[in-house]
Amino acid sequence: MSSLAERMARLIVHGEHPYNAEPPLSRLRASYRTPAGDFYVRSHGDLPEIDAATWRLSVDDKLLGPLDLSLADLRARFPEATVTATMQCAGNRRADMRAVAPVSGDPWDAGAIGTADWTGVRLGDVLRAAGVTPGADLHVAFESHDVVEGRPYGVSIPLAKALADETLLAFAMNGAPLLPEHGFPARAVVPGFAGVRSPKWLRRITVQDHPSDNPMQADDYKLFPPDVTAETADPAEGHTIETMPLNAAICEPPRGARLEAGDTPVRGYAIAGDRAVVRVDVSGDGGRSWRQATLEHEAGAPFAWTFWEIVLDLPPGEHELAVRAWDSAGQTQPALPDDTWNFKGYLSASWHRVRVEVA
Amino acid sequence: MSSLAERMARLIVHGEHPYNAEPPLSRLRASYRTPAGDFYVRSHGDLPEIDAATWRLSVDDKLLGPLDLSLADLRARFPEATVTATMQCAGNRRADMRAVAPVSGDPWDAGAIGTADWTGVRLGDVLRAAGVTPGADLHVAFESHDVVEGRPYGVSIPLAKALADETLLAFAMNGAPLLPEHGFPARAVVPGFAGVRSPKWLRRITVQDHPSDNPMQADDYKLFPPDVTAETADPAEGHTIETMPLNAAICEPPRGARLEAGDTPVRGYAIAGDRAVVRVDVSGDGGRSWRQATLEHEAGAPFAWTFWEIVLDLPPGEHELAVRAWDSAGQTQPALPDDTWNFKGYLSASWHRVRVEVA
Incomplete structure (x- = not known):
């Protein structure tokens, strides 16, 4: 295994403490399953160092009392499950919003996204073993080993999503144990939801009748209207970001590329939250005309992205490529x-535009 | 019961043969549940006249052979179910697209939509009684008594949607038997899907391994890219319209209204297919600034529209109201x-804009 420093050197690093980084888009587009070392990293505190041998997951249910599970317990008691799913930061493509007005947070390009085979056990199997039954208005709260402003990282998801087949407690990514920056030894994987709801370095799961009161859930990752500012925002009024909106990005050619005249392959990804992508339109003239790209989607992976590709015949001059x-x-x-502008820079999902120059 | 002619006189009639009509928007917005007589009517052939006493529904399953059910059989064998759901034509708001370029079909304003309590039996209960079990890539095909270009009206929906709790064989609308123009004695109600998939005047249901090959399913109600024309369209390449996209409309004040200066109530509806509407932004200046409307949504009715309302203080002059x-x-x-323009004029779902003049 490469070192963290070696992996950092391959990425575009937005910050080291906490460590936040994304891959160059051409490398992101090179493979449907993103290699773990190319996968974007979003952390909110220092990376915890955890000994897998002594790690325990506690599962609290108010009625039945706690379960306390080692990695070996999880593997022994529950069937293994693998889900091919895309993980995406709520701030993906935030950089595009900065052209409108300032936004808070790291200026992610379109690389705060990646797709992997996640292997572990179904969260629903563990919850059912703890005696949890489906119920409206119940929430599954996660607490992790990373510390944000003096408190453990904590978020929650609705119980229905926690019980859904696609939601995992994952130990492995693309067949190998999770890397430290991706949540070793175990993380939640909540396909279709923003990455913030898939906590890494898990330590506790609680079923409760209200969302997590951790600031990460109660205050952050909320979508506000365009007229709301940091000063006027009332977290209780914001929309809690869970399922992500429809989005698409051009990964090749890169922004500002100088190209030869003639056939130019244009490639990227598209993703639709809990829906399927059925069409991708690509424009060589800033959206005045459109052509349809060829789509590539993994069968049986409803929560994975769609790759797309088209060859455009671009005449000499400056062009704005666009995708929707x-x-x-x-x-x-x-x-x-x-x-879609909002002061937090979340859910940046307008047409992705890339200017190129053809010689 | 009023006569059909009396009901027609209350609506904006786009055509009499087939009969297509919608209510004025202010009357549409007057009540969360749309009175049957104010409910838009979309038909593709003449209205069939059916004797409820002799009406039969045949349910075919290739394996188990046919069921043949009277209305009394349906009522006796299956529990009654009521679902509050919005029905919407795929061509709703088509008129807005005509400003871009010509489109085919009737020029529906924003009234080709309505909400009702639908009462009947769950389609899933009937299918399970016929021996149907869930299966990928299976389709439930409907055939009806109305005739379109010499063939019975026919469409299909995926089996998973047919087995979903919200999907009904409905006999009643807002507590009264269906009116003739709304499918008496029984129709499908497929909440969230375009109205075309909720056939009226049902006579046959077949579970099969392919979508209906009826032209209504195979050729019509397809979404095409903007560069495709009636001449170049290949139905096999179009997207089959099922779940409807996010939409919103201003119902009051009406287009072109002349208003007094001061507080102006602005009211309308919004709907999000199989998702929830979480926010409605209203602009008094064509989208340069936005304020958030108050939302009204019926609890326990995930497939029903959201009503919204806001009071704007409009200065004298011309204004473009907008909603998203x-x-x-x-x-x-x-x-x-x-x-969103396409030559068929389907899924017209851009910001709804209404110009008004304040004295």
Whole structure:
């Protein structure tokens, strides 16, 4: 295994403490399953160092009392499950919003996303073993080993999502144990939801009748209207970001590329939260005309991204390439970053635009 | 019961043969449940006249052979179910697309939508009684008594949706038997899907391994890219419209209203297919600034629309009011009708804009 420092050197690092980094887009587009070392990293505190041999997961249910499970217990008691799913930061493509007005947080390009085979056990199997039964308005709260402003990282998801087949406690990514920066020894994987709801370095799971009161859940990762500012924001009024909206990005050619005239392959990804991507339109003229890309999607992986590709014949001059996706509900994306701007810079999902110059 | 002619006189009639009509928007917004007589009517052939006493529904399963059910059989054998759901035509708001370029079909304003309490039996209960079990890539095909270009009306839906709790064989609308124009004596109600998939005047249901090959399913109600025309369209390449996209409309004040200066109530609806509407933004200046409307949504009715209301203080002059909704995935609508234009005029779902003049 490479060292963390070696892996950091391969990424675009937005910050070291906490460590936040994304891959260059051409490398992101090189493989449907993102190698763990190319996978974006979003952390909110220092990376915890955990001994897998002594690690325990505690599962609390108010009625039945706690379970206390080692990695060996989890593997022995529950069937192994693998889900191919895309993980995406709520701040992916935030950089595009900065052209409208300042936003808080790291200026992620379109690389705060990746897809992996996640292997572990179904969270629902563990919860059912703890005596949990489906119930409206119940929430599954996670607490982790990383510390954010003096408190353990904590978030929650609705019980229905926790019991869904696709939601895992994962030990492995693409067939290998999780890397330290991806949550070793165990993390939640909540496909379709923003990455913030898939906590790494898990230590406790609690079923309760209210969302987590941890600031990460109660205050952060909320979507606000465009007229709300850091000063006026009331977290209780913001929308809790869970399922992510329709999005698409151009990974090749890169922004500002100088190309030869003639056939230019244009490639990228698209993703639709809990829906399917059914069409991807690509424009060589800033959205005045569109052509349809060829789609590549893994069968049986409804929560994984769709890769797309098209060859455009670009004449000499400056061009704005643009992409927009359509989902299975016939929904498409807004055209301008202004249309989704919010002061936190979340859910940046307007047409992705890349200017290139053809010689 | 009023006569059909009396009910027609209350609606904006786009055509009499087939009969297509929608209510004025202010009356649509007057009640969360749309009175049957105010409910839009979309038909593709003449209205069938059916004797409820002799009506039979045949349910075919290739393995188990047919069931043949009277209304009394359906009522006796299966528990009654009521679902509050919105029905919407795929062509709702088509008129807004005509400003971009010509489109085929009737020029529906924003009234090709309505909400009702639908009462009947669960389609899933009937299918299970016929021996149907869940299976990937199976389809439930419907055939009806109305005739379109010499063939019975026919469409299909995926089996998973047919087995879902919300999908009904409905006999009643808002507590009264279906009106003739709404499918008497029985229709399908497939909440969240375009109205075309909720056939009226049912006569046969077949479970099969392919979608219906009826032209209504195979050729019509497909979403095409903006560069495709009636001449170049290949139905096999279009997206089959099922779940409807996020949409919102201003119902009051009406387009072109002349208002007094001061507080102006602005009211309308929003709907998000199989998701929830979480926010509605309203603009008094064509989208340069936005305020958030108050939302009204019926508890326990995930497939029903959301009503919204806001009071704007409009100064004298001409104003473009606009509305856009946000769904539970943080998705919003495109700004311009150009962004969703297609030659069939389906899924018109850009910001709804209404020009008014304040004295």
